[in-house]
Structures are given as structure tokens and as C-alpha cells.
Amino acid sequence: MVLSRSGSPPAPQPYHHGNLRQALVDAALALAQQKGPERVSVREAARLLGVSPAAPFRHFPNRRALMTAVAEEAGTRLRIEVQKAVAAERRDGVYRLHAIGRGYLQWVQAHPAHFRIVSARDQIDAEQSVSLQAGTAELQQLIRQTLQQAQSRGDIRSDLDTERLLLLLRASLYGLARMQIDGHLPQWQFREEAEAATLQGGLDMVLKLLKPPA
Amino acid sequence: MVLSRSGSPPAPQPYHHGNLRQALVDAALALAQQKGPERVSVREAARLLGVSPAAPFRHFPNRRALMTAVAEEAGTRLRIEVQKAVAAERRDGVYRLHAIGRGYLQWVQAHPAHFRIVSARDQIDAEQSVSLQAGTAELQQLIRQTLQQAQSRGDIRSDLDTERLLLLLRASLYGLARMQIDGHLPQWQFREEAEAATLQGGLDMVLKLLKPPA
């Protein structure tokens, strides 16, 4: 948040106290947005904050731990965003499923760097992080409940196993998100809106397929 | 292929000729399998082959170019594997679609490091590589044709836009593959077979949903 954007040496501030831990997370996130998560360096973050290269290691055992902290923050924001999206949907059944998917995909598109970090298994320790594990579990539980509800309302085919549908739904969402992030989406469309439309189209298609046969 | 597995200094072989370029690709791939693609270092590859740290740069302008070459090889193998899988399927229609999906998912599971490299957008230059672009296009074209054929045979609902179905199919497959690679699959199952079954279940579910209503 409080990054000096000016010249090179940001003048040794009274960072000797202050919350260096949080400042490092903020700086790392900012760097990830600028140059991609894989190019974030601990030293550069330290430099930006005017502390020595060794300072970060009083707060994080290693680079992965710092990146994991960044991922935890991003993950929390994602979860909150999706929860907000469902809460804002007043209609029931499929509409709530739709809201979840839309919220998820829109967030990914709005914050690509954040999503890349949460899903960067090679940069973070997702299994070790209770926050990340809990966040994922909570999201999965939200989808599961919404799916069950939609099934019992007759909005969604109920002749199919809920857990398997859940897997497919997650795979579709995650797949669409990653295709966008990894540049696998048709590029003959220049505009951001076009990509959004493609993602939406994918989402619409799954949900259409889930409708009970007429 | 021809890596000396023994002690540290692999004795300066007559690599002064020989195919250093290909040897580097092989070495990088081997390292990627051992420690993950993101931990492959050009210097270590050079060391393994008994050449100087500068030698690789006569064959590749930079690290990304080397990794891209590795990805090209992996991508070719993936494409061939999938093509084989379809060719081996004697039945028509959905069965061919099934074969594609199965071939894809099985390959990913059998060669996780390879898949990680082909899809490691932060390590390679996928857009610059004609080989990778062509491979992806060919695979996409294969799925498209198979899908169209299945639709016209009445195996797959034909009331839905082919291109959108194609997107969903790709997203599901890519999503399932990445979930496995990124460790998002339920871990209460220890065995590899269990993960394979989960992936298969996801694939079966999409294809089931694509069947025309009875």
C-alpha cells in the first residue's frame, strides 16, 4: 500500500519498527502485478522498503513463505468476492450457481496476478497453509450446497451424482480461468470484453447442460 | 538421453562437437522431472554435460528459449499420444471423443513434468513457437471435427453451438488436468489409480451431459 514510487533509494525510513511483515506482503504483491509472480525477488521487495536484504528473513523463513502469505491474502479476497456475488443474487437455484461462477471468473479477470499467485503451486506452499486450505474448502462447500439446493428445486438434473457434478463444475471453472490466464483463449479478439464474453459463454454452456431435459 | 548418472565432474567429453543443442534439451527435461521445471538451471544442465556455463548460449539466446524447446518436444509427444489414442478407437462418434479425453488425461498423469512445461506460460514463449502453436491448433481441430461428427451422428446434442461446446470440452479437460497437476484433487485417496478414476469420472460426466435428452 505505502510504496514510494519515486527515485531509486527510498531513504531509510523508520521501518525499524512499523509493520515490516505486512509491508513485505504488499510490496511482493505489487511486484507480482508489475512483472509476474515468478519474478518477485525478496531483495527487491526489501530494497523498495528501504531495509537490508536480510531483514525479510526475520519475518519469513524463506521466499516461498513470503509468497504463500501473498497467496493467502489473495485467496481471502477471492473467497470474499465470490461470497459477495452469491449474497447479491436474490433469486434462488441455478441463479445462485451462476452468480458463483460469474463472481469467480470476473475476479480472476480483474486480478490476474492475484489468481496466478493463489494457483502457483511452484511458488507457494498451499498444503501447509491453513488459510488457503480453509478458503478452498469453504468455496467448495458453497458450490456443493448451492448445487444440491438447485438439484432439489428441480433446476438442475438430479439423476446425476452431486459429487461428480461438483467436480465437473470446479474443473470447468478452473479450466476457463486458467485458459484465460495461460493465454489459451482465442486471441483474434483484442478486447477484454470479448474474453469476458468467452468465459461467460463457457459458464453458460455448463449450466445449460445441467438443466433437466425438457 | 545420454546423461552420465555417476559422480560430480562428468569428465570433459568430446562434446566439442556432438549435438549439444539436443543434449541440452534432454538434460533440461531430465532436471525438470527431478526437481520441477521452475528449478531447471542452464548452468546445471551445462555442468551435467561437461561444458562451460556459456556454451548453452551458442544454441539458445536465453533460458526461456531452452525451456521452450523442451516444451516443443513435450507438446509433440502429447499430440502424437492423443492422435494414437483416437486411431486405436475403432468405434465412431462419442467413443472417439472419449478416446481423445482419455488419451490426454492419461498422458498428463503419466508425464506430469512434461505437461507442466507445455503449460508453463511463465517459463516458455508459447506464442513465439510455431511448433507449439501448430500443435495446439491441430489438437483443437481434432476435437472439433470429432465433436461435429458425433453431433451429426446424433451421439451428441446438436441443438447447441459447436464452438461453445468445444470451448467447454477444452476447459473441462484442461481444468481436470491442471487440478491434478496443481494438487487440487481430493487427497484422501492415496493411490494414483484413484486420481485416474477421478479424472475419468470428470470426463465421463461431461460426455454424459452432452448426450441428447432421451
Added chain:
DNA sequence: ACCTGAACACCGTTCAAGT
């Protein structure tokens, strides 16, 4: 044409020493 040797500017991480 292909490779070496030495160098440069970076990294992550450790550790004694400072406040």
C-alpha cells in the same frame, strides 16, 4: 563454427554484530 574463462549484476540465505 563452436566452445572456454573470466567477468558482471543479480539472487536466496546465513550469521555475527549492532540498536
Added chain:
DNA sequence: ACCTGAACACCGTTCAAGT
């Protein structure tokens, strides 16, 4: 308790010089 300074073993990359 928190940070610095200096050091270590690594990187990717360049470039003159060697064969």
C-alpha cells in the same frame, strides 16, 4: 525484538579469446 553488514554459493548473460 528487530535490523544491518558482510559473506557464501548460486544464478543468467556477455564478451573477448581460444581451437
